[in-house]
Structures are given as C-alpha cells and as structure tokens.
Amino acid sequence: MYAQMIKSTGKGIKSLDEMDPEERAFQERIDAGGKIEPKDWMPDGYRKNLIRQIGQHAHSEIVGQLPEGNWITRAPTLERKAILLAKVQDEAGHGLYLYCAAETLGVTRDQMTRDLLSGKMKYSSIFNYPTLTWADMGAVGWLVDGAAIMNQVPLQRTSYGPYARAMVRICKEESFHQRQGFDIMMKMANGTAAQRKMAQDALNRFWFPALMMFGPSDKDSVHSAQSMAWKIKMNTNDELRQKFVDETVPQAEYLGLTIPDETLKFNEETGHYDFAEPDWEEFFQVLKGNGPCNTERLAARNKAWDEGRWVREGLLAHAEKKRSRKMAAE
Amino acid sequence: MSSPESSEYDGTEAAPHGKARSTEWPLWEIFIRGQHGLSHRHVGSLHAADAEMAIKNARDVYTRRNEGVSIWAVEASAIAASSPEEKGALYEPANDKVYRHPTFFDIPDEVGAM
Ligand SMILES: [Fe+2]
Ligand SMILES: [Fe+2]
Numbered sequence: 001m002y003a004q005m006i007k008s009t010g011k012g013i014k015s016l017d018e019m020d021p022e023e024r025a026f027q028e029r030i031d032a033g034g035k036i037e038p039k040d041w042m043p044d045g046y047r048k049n050l051i052r053q054i055g056q057h058a059h060s061e062i063v064g065q066l067p068e069g070n071w072i073t074r075a076p077t078l079e080r081k082a083i084l085l086a087k088v089q090d091e092a093g094h095g096l097y098l099y100c101a102a103e104t105l106g107v108t109r110d111q112m113t114r115d116l117l118s119g120k121m122k123y124s125s126i127f128n129y130p131t132l133t134w135a136d137m138g139a140v141g142w143l144v145d146g147a148a149i150m151n152q153v154p155l156q157r158t159s160y161g162p163y164a165r166a167m168v169r170i171c172k173e174e175s176f177h178q179r180q181g182f183d184i185m186m187k188m189a190n191g192t193a194a195q196r197k198m199a200q201d202a203l204n205r206f207w208f209p210a211l212m213m214f215g216p217s218d219k220d221s222v223h224s225a226q227s228m229a230w231k232i233k234m235n236t237n238d239e240l241r242q243k244f245v246d247e248t249v250p251q252a253e254y255l256g257l258t259i260p261d262e263t264l265k266f267n268e269e270t271g272h273y274d275f276a277e278p279d280w281e282e283f284f285q286v287l288k289g290n291g292p293c294n295t296e297r298l299a300a301r302n303k304a305w306d307e308g309r310w311v312r313e314g315l316l317a318h319a320e321k322k323r324s325r326k327m328a329a330e
Numbered sequence: 331m332s333s334p335e336s337s338e339y340d341g342t343e344a345a346p347h348g349k350a351r352s353t354e355w356p357l358w359e360i361f362i363r364g365q366h367g368l369s370h371r372h373v374g375s376l377h378a379a380d381a382e383m384a385i386k387n388a389r390d391v392y393t394r395r396n397e398g399v400s401i402w403a404v405e406a407s408a409i410a411a412s413s414p415e416e417k418g419a420l421y422e423p424a425n426d427k428v429y430r431h432p433t434f435f436d437i438p439d440e441v442g443a444m
Contacts, residue, residue: 039414086394089394096376109354166374312355316353322380
C-alpha cells in the first residue's frame with residue numbers, strides 16, 4: 001500500500017504468557033479494542049514499526065503530488081484545473097496529518113524529511129510511474145486513490161490513536177479523489193475514439209502497478225503477523241487486493257474498458273474474480289530505486305527542499321527578531 | 331502532541347536537539363471551533379515560524395472544507411499535560427462518588443419527570 005514493505009523489528013509473536021506485565025497489559029488493551037496514546041508505554045518495536053509505516057505513508061502522500069502536479073498547468077478546462085489543484089492540495093494535507101502522527105512517536109519532521117531525501121525511507125512504488133496523458137489523471141484518481149481507500153478505511157480502527165485519527169480525516173477526503181478520477185474516465189470513455197483509446201491506454205499502464213500497491217503476496221510477506229497482532233495492519237495484502245479487484249472490474253465494465261488481464265474471470269465457486277499477479281520482479285526493482293521515475297521524483301523533492309532553505313531559515317530568523325523586539329518593548 | 335525531547339526513540343541519527351532540528355519551525359497544536367456552537371476541539375498539529383503563520387497554515391491544513399469558524403494555535407511546548415501514570419490518582423476518586431450521577435436517586439414514578 002502506501003506503506004508496502006515495512007520490515008518488522010519484532011522477533012516473532014510472543015504469547016500473552018511470555019510477555020512481561022507491561023507488554024501484556026499493552027497487548028490486552030489492543031485486543032480489547034483500546035487505543036494507545038503518545039505518552040503511554042509501548043514496546044520499542046511497536047514504536048519503530050509505526051514510525052516507519054506512518055512515515056512511509058506520509059512520504060507517499062507528498063511524493064504522490066508530483067505525478068498529478070505534472071498536469072495542473074495542462075488540465076483541459078479551468079474547472080478540471082481547479083479540481084485537480086484541490087485534489088493535490090488535499091494530498092499535501094494528508095502528508096501533514098501523517099507527519100504529525102509520526103512526530104507524536106518522537107521522531108522529528110526534519111529527520112523524516114532527510115530520510116526521504118536520502119532514499120533511506122521509502123514511499124509507495126506507484127508514484128514512480130509516469131503520467132503521460134490527461135487520461136492518467138482519471139486512472140490515478142480511480143485506481144490509485146481507489147486502492148488507497150481499500151487500505152485506509154480499515155486503518156481508521158488502528159490501535160495507535162493519532163494514526164487512527166489522521167486516517168479518519170484522510171478517509172473523509174479520499175472519496176472526492178476517487179470520484180473525480182472516475183468522472184474523468186467516464187468523460188474520456190464516452191468521448192471520441194481517440195479519447196477512448198487514451199482511457200484504455202491509461203488503464204493498461206496503471207492496472208498492474210495499482211495491484212502492486214497492496215504489497216507482496218501473503219506467502220511472501222513475512223512481517224505481517226506482528227503488525228496484525230498490534231493492529232497497525234488490519235488486513236492481509238491479498239485480502240485487500242482481492243477486494244480491490246472485485247470492486248474495480250464492474251466499474252471498468254461500466255466504462256466499457258478492458259482490464260489488461262486475459263486470465264481475469266469471475267469464479268462462481270469463490271464469488272470472487274480470479275486474476276493474474278503483477279510482475280513481482282518489477283515491483284522489487286521499483287522499490288530498489290530502478291522504476292521509471294524514481295530518480296526524477298527524488299530529485300524533485302531534493303530540489304524543493306534545497307531551494308526552500310532560505311525561506312525556512314529566513315522566516316525563522318524573522319520570527320525570532322519579532323519576538324526579541326516585542327520582549328525589548330515590554 | 332509531540333514531544334521528541336522526552337522520547338526514548340533513538341532509531342535515527344538525529345538527536346532531538348541535533349543538527350536536523352536547527353532549522354525546524356516550532357510545533358503548534360491546532361484547535362478548531364466548528365459552526366454549531368461546540369467548543370474548540372484539537373484537530374492536529376503543524377509547524378510554523380510564528381503564531382500568525384500557524385493560523386494561516388491551520389486554515390489551509392485543517393479547514394479546507396468549512397470545518398471551522400475559529401482557530402486557536404498553541405505552541406506545543408507551552409502545553410502542560412497529565413501523564414498516564416497519574417491516571418489512578420486523578421480519576422479514581424470519582425469512582426466512589428456515584429451520588430454525583432442523577433441515577434443515584436430513586437424518584438417515585440408518581441412524581442413524574444425530573
Ligand atoms: Fe491521500
Ligand atoms: Fe487521495
């Protein structure tokens with residue numbers, strides 16, 4: 001998902017009997033559906049995993065502005081431009097809500113930023129794909145925000161209070177994102193032959209990368225069990241991926257577009273669609289930094305950070321000067 | 331609210347007061363009052379160089395959809411908070427004062443609504 005490969009620091013799950021009293025009380029509180037708050041005792045692994053997960057999620061929201069920002073100046077109408085601008089601004093907000101949540105765990109904003117800029121912390125693989133045509137704005141909203149919603153809705157119930165509250169705010173705003181994307185797809189799919197072709201092409205390019213957003217198959221994700229016991233992960237990768245496919249296929253049919261998967265077929269027995277797995281080798285390559293846009297994305301973030309430095313420092317100096325003037329006057 | 335100063339988290343190279351912090355704007359906690367007469371409610375935090383900027387940023391971050399008509403910004407370091415260890419001392423005395431709840435008193439049905 002927006003946090004795809006969180007390496008757990010836990011050493012396998014302990015049973016309640018193996019835990020010391022503090023940890024046991026902590027786990028029992030989570031089991032009972034209680035929330036953990038910033039000043040509460042928590043195992044070190046819980047804190048570290050959450051910092052990685054929330055940080056990666058925050059970075060994804062921020063880097064995720066780039067592929068869409070790419071089209072703001074070229075939106076086909078003033079209305080589409082205003083909508084896209086509002087959507088991208090929401091994503092900045094999502095990043096900020098999440099950074100705040102991570103900061104309550106004791107990491108600083110600057111440190112997270114530095115770890116993103118140096119490549120030490122990751123962001124979702126999906127944002128390393130290019131947005132080549134206006135139809136991609138439709139496909140991104142429909143599929144990428146759609147996949148994000150699948151993951152974020154259950155995270156509203158996650159055990160860490162500040163994270164859960166950030167998720168509630170985010171989820172309220174996401175459905176606008178998905179709907180504006182689908183609206184673009186409807187316009188394109190019902191438009192001229194050339195527009196229909198663009199819409200199909202966007203779906204072709206984003207389908208498998210969207211499926212990758214849920215992370216590797218359950219049989220290959222070794223870190224899930226502890227995260228699920230801590231309720232910082234609510235569903236397995238495959239569960240969410242299946243749910244996404246089941247919801248999206250009928251929407252594609254409505255658009256009259258074809259999912260680029262010849263094996264895709266409704267399975268009467270299971271009541272779900274059978275579908276082809278994405279190319280996991282490609283996924284791991286993109287995570288490693290070898291996707292089509294990794295270099296460009298990180299360069300853009302680094303440039304913004306470097307060129308904003310004088311603004312950050314200048315405003316801080318100005319605020320300090322104002323403060324000392326005020327104190328001198330008193 | 332965030333308090334890197336009191337955290338034991340040491341998973342990164344930057345200590346809370348280390349170099350990485352030197353240009354970081356202070357953290358502000360944001361409270362918003364909605365339109366329907368409820369009190370200001372904590373909605374989250376943000377970084378800003380001063381109070382004026384904190385309020386401007388809060389407008390952009392927390393009221394993009396008319397969530398509020400009034401904003402309070404408080405520097406996080408100025409907030410005093412109770413700690414979880416004090417929970418017993420602070421809240422348990424309330425448990426044996428059940429007479430503070432109206433349901434403690436049985437009023438006969440004949441008396442009517444009260
Ligand atoms: Fe988002
Ligand atoms: Fe979104």
